[in-house]
Amino acid sequence: MTPAKLADAVLAAAHALFSERGLDRAALPATTTVERPRNPEHGDYASTIALQLAKKIGLPPRELAAGLAEQLARTPGVKSVEIAGPGFLNVRLDPAAAGQLARVVVEAGREYGRSDVLAGQKVNLEFVSANPTGPVHLGHTRWAAVGDSLRRLLAAAGADVASEYYINDAGSQIDRFGRSVLAAAKGEPTPEDGYGGEYIADIARQVLAEHPAVLDLPGDEAEAVFRNEGYRLMLAEIKASLGRFAVDFDVWFSERGLHDSGAIEHALDTLRAQGHLYESEGALWLRTTDFGDDKDRVLIRGNGEKTYFAADAAYYINKRERGFEKCVYLLGADHHGYINRLRAIAACAGDDPDANIEILIGQLVNLVREGQPVRMSKRAGNVITLDELVDAVGTDAARYSLARSSTDSPLTLDIEVITRRSNDNPVFYVQYVGARTASVARNAAELGLTRGDAESFRPELLAHAKENELLKALGDYPAVVTAAAELRAPHRLAHYLEKDLAPAYHRFYDNCRILPMGDEEITDLHRARLWLNDATRTVIANGLELLGVSAPERM
């Protein structure tokens, strides 16, 4: 019995009761859920449906609960239903029905937790999109970790999702980058508005190695070579860094491509047709103030140049024309001023900002080193790059520690702590469960203990309190995945693995001996516990996979 099936049974009980008593079934919700009470005295699962319905139909909640309890108690697998407090329904399951979950999980394998609740949704997820003028640094990594996990979660919930990296390869930043690389190649100091840092010199050396005669070219041509080749090398480095971080984008989208393909003119046509363009002071404007922006935005400057904002608008319209009904942007708190203007772009294009565009603002990552805040800036020499972070702590620890907290809260990463590779890193705690389950499975195989076929599995033997808790934790997993996907909150998954599943397994392990000891004969209980062990292994592996973290067999 899974929580989802029990919730269905609760709803079915409500339907049965309502038709029996001639109550208005329109008052019933389309779906309902059951909760897991913290207090074990409140049963295995609890429903608040009576409390929610009481007011709608004008019956006292406890009376309604009594009727529901009577119906629900007839459900196979339900052992008892009690009414508590103002009208909670506290449900206990038969141990056999509860224990069957281990089999459900093992048999589903990698599919356990995957669903189709978001089927049919075509979602575009854009994140990182760091300028290709420097390495990916710590300021981007939170989005790399969270965004990529979100992509995996949405896919697991059945959405048709594409992750995209928008490459700002047009405009003045990339020109400054080119001039900086050229200057480095000539051994000149960094231009006033240029990029410093070691990586510029590295790139200059690589360009020189591939084009030994480049400095003999006229200044403009040489600069173009350094700009284009430098850009190519920088982008390759960015892709490699993210690849090491287990982040791979479905689409690398070039801003220059928007300019070259005429997509910007096309976007202007779309916006003009919707009636939101006007000219003023020689510039072309989008009237974003019609839709909540605090000022109108320039699309084409007085000098004829298209603004970055024009490209943003064109990119959005392009995404929509590629069939994405939901365009999700993951931005740092320093970009929250973009919310209104991005939403206004959608509205000006004739879309519904509430339905077609979703902007997630996450707070910044603060770096502390020996008590001193470290300023993160691409222009400062002293930056921590993604590569350095991965070198120091590994992809697993880095991704996990970035994904495990809510993006609404600023995250303080202490360089001293995460580079110390200390044992108190929570990712090890979760991975350790997976390693333990794998170790038990190996030892079981050596002893000749196997789960046996599904028919011989005796789920009612999994009646120990710790087994029950573990089963319930395993049962929660699918709902955790869908909630994390729908709420765009990967940290919920990490939290579940770390605070719910992992401790439940350790307590089970400590209290319930899985393998036979010494000359002990193999019993059905050993086999049943092995099912539970392997089910845990499945969920740990599936969950860590969605976080982009490995689940080692040995540690």
Next chain:
RNA sequence: GCGCCCGUAGCUCAGCGGAUAGAGCAGGGGACUUCUAAUCCCAAGGCCGCAGGUUCGAAUCCUGCCGGGCGCGCCA
């Protein structure tokens, strides 16, 4: 000034309108002759920033205030 986010145990943070608000770390006390002690158990630690409101019920929703972070370009 305006806008977004945050304020929960000493520290770092979970908490989907539900029952007695949770965890990790730090500090105190325990548990390894047999499956990985990177673990587990016990005790201790709280005006959920403050004040109102909404309702059967508020850490959660609404309003105001206080404190902190970030942002408000014909920059990218």
